[in-house]
Amino acid sequence: MIILKRTVVFLTVITLITSCDYDDSTALNTIDTTSNNGQVTAFLTTPDQNSLVQELPDKFEFSTEVRSDLVITIDENDIRQEVEGFGAALTGSSAFLLNNNQEALNTLFAQDQLNLSYLRLTVGSSDFTKIGNYSYNETGGAPDPTLSLFSLEQDMIDDNPIIPVAQQILGIDSEIKFMSSPWSAPAWMKSNNSLENGFLLASNYSVYARYWEMYLEGYKNAGIEIDAITPQNEPLFATDDYPTMFMSAQMQATFIGQHLGPRLAANTSISPKIISYDHNFFVGEDPDYPTTVLSNPLAAQYTNAVAYHAYGGQPSDIDAFRDVYPDAEIYFTEQSGIRTGNTTFGGELNFFLKNVFIGTLRRGAKAILLWNLALDENSGPTNGGCDICTGVIEVSSSGAIRKNPEFYILSHFSKFVQPGAVVINSTQVEGQLLNVAFKNPDGSKVLVLYNDSGLSGQDIRVDIEMNGQRFNYAVPNGSLTTFTWD
Incomplete structure (x- = not known):
């Protein structure tokens, strides 16, 4: 991962859920027994952390009464993209901290807790692993075109138990989805014979595609079926500084279209989706990267999906691509929280909701994945990369578990939005109330609402309307609220 321009960060000390001093007067509940919509339950997180995904004591009822000129209208028949899930990355470092840690695993994956549903795996080492640099076919520099030395053993050892922990997670939720991304091809396949820097030699495109196939087959044999990959x-x-590999847009288009795509398509035992790009909203070196890949006629036979990170640019950068490819699938695949002396919990709410969650879900994102599931109190173990990053949770050397801001933000989505839900249209109130609405497979509805007014102490009263009926709510300044109803 890379950290470019993050101007908001969060508190070093995160408190656990405390009681919420909720003023009943902020909710004007009007009861209409003819309501076509169900009773509404709300869950609130405030920037002062007095409420953290806490259920409000009062329920809301839809009625025909108009209580505010400011209205968010939801149209459950105006369906956008299907949502595949919410989650983070099971890096080697996270796996080391989570291995056989049932309390931490339940905190992240149990249905009555965070209930994550989608994970990203690292193919070989990244900047977060305890065991340093490795791939599945290191030879000391000698070519191995038959991949005779290929082995997934490094993903099964005690210091890097990615496969065992993935299996433990499947024991909690057998429906969890996995995607996989590499930081580097094996050193001998690259221009500089190193896992760091360099690029994949064109002469090794075919063997690298076979390497991918062996990885996917090996994980499937371990009971872990990979749903999607990024090249x-x-x-x-x-x-x-750590494993990386340059791959231009044309290189990626050629690799997908002439090697990886045909290789995987010919193997009926595996069928991962290929997602292109997997980088920041905007990268000055090549802002047209996603368009270049999808406009390649051979690559387009095997991919119609693009993945983004939020370390550079902003979600609106996706708009130009979507103007050209409105039917392309969008994924958000990485963003880390960071810890410095200038951080605030409210600042993290603001950044993640605007740049990661609401900003991308309203632009077609089918999944939202953050960076490390878990790190320790020293932002590690690290492998030469970020030394101020945080996981969704912190697992300290003493075994204590702390929930970071990312945990609570994820909670507002992962606990209520079911895999297979669809985003439904809702009116946006820019600069005041950012929101995104969902309809679950069971028919229930979810609205996630963030007060982005930036005016200290100012609540915003709004009518939330669906099917011609409304309920009214005063949204606390800087707060995040999730509403659910049948």
Whole structure:
């Protein structure tokens, strides 16, 4: 991962859920027994952390009464994209901390807790692993075109138990989805014979496609079926600090269209979706990267999906691509929280909701994945990368578990939005009330609402309307609220 321009960060100390001093007068509940909509339950998180995904004591009822000129209208018949899930990355570092830690695993995956549903795996080492650099076919520099030394053993050892922990997670939720991304091809396949920096030699495109196939088969044999892959994490960023690999848009288009796509399509035992790009909203070196890949006629036979990170640019950068490819599938695949002395909980709410969750879900994102599931109190174990990053949870050397801001933000989505839900149209109130609405497979509805007014102490009263009926709510300044109803 890379950290570019993050201007908001969060508190070092995160409190656990406390009682909420909720003023009943902020909810004007009007009861209409002829309501076609169900009773509404609300869950609130405030920037002062006095409420953290806490259920409000009062229920809301829809009625025909108009209580505010400011209205968010939801149209459950105006259906957008299907949502596949919410989650983060099971890096080697996260796996080390979560291995056989049932309390931490339940905190993240149990249905009555965070209930994550989608995970990203690293193919070989990344900047977060305890065991340093590795791939599944290291030879000391000698070519191995038959991949005779290929082995997934490094993903099963105690210091890097990615496969065992993935299996433990499947024991909690057998429906969990996995996607996989590499930081580098094996060193001998690259221009500089190193896992760091360099690029994949064109002469090794075919053998690297076979390497991918063996990885997917090996994970499936371990009971872990990979639903989607990206050919390269952050393909326009290469460094000598940890495993990385440059892959231009044309390189990626050629690799997908002539090698990886045909290889995987010919294997009926595996069928992962290929997602292109997997980098920031905007990268100055090649802002047209996604368009270049999908406009390649051979690559377009095997991919119609693009993945984004939020370390550079902003969600609106997706708009130009969507203007050209309105039917392309959008995924959000990485963003880390960070810890510095200038951080605030409210600042993290603001950044993640605007740039990651609401900003991308309203632009077609089918999944939202953050970076590490878990890190320790020292932002590690690390492998040469970010030393101020945080996981969704912190698992300290003493075994204590702390929930970071990402945990609570994810909760507002993952606990209420079911895999297979669809985004439904809702009117946006820019600069005041950012929101996104969903309809679950069971017919229940979810609205996630964030007060982005930036005016200290100012609540915003709004009518939320669906099917010609409304309920009224005063949204606390800087707060995040999830509403659910049948």
